[in-house]
Amino acid sequence: MDMWGHGVGNWYSPEQWPLAAQQQVEALRVKATSVYLGEAEGNRSEEMIKLAKEAEELCGVLQAVPSAPDILFSSDQLRDAAVEAVTKLGLFILPPADFRDPRIQQMTEKKR
Secondary structure, three states: OOHHHHHHOOOOOHHHOOHHHHHHHHHHHHHHHHHHOOOOOOOHHHHHHHHHHHHHHHHHHHHOHHHOOOOOOOOHHHHHHHHHHHHHHHOOOOOOOOOOOHHHHHOOOOOO
């Protein structure tokens, strides 16, 4: 299965997440995309391992809500969705670059 196909299924909606969580997940997404495309400085394998560890650490932060007061989710479902998105990013299952564009979201898979 190609990564673009995985990416289409990897849409997530961070709009309801706390701002700090949105920013951290977006930074990880940008970095993961850069590493995956080979744009990062240094050894690609080492960068991939490093990013996977960062994703694991961010999952821990998102799950430890009481110890991260600036990241308070309004529901467990939203927190779980953020953790799932970060886990996928750590595995380099990346969403398409335009996944947050409402016009693209309304298109059928065939039209995309």
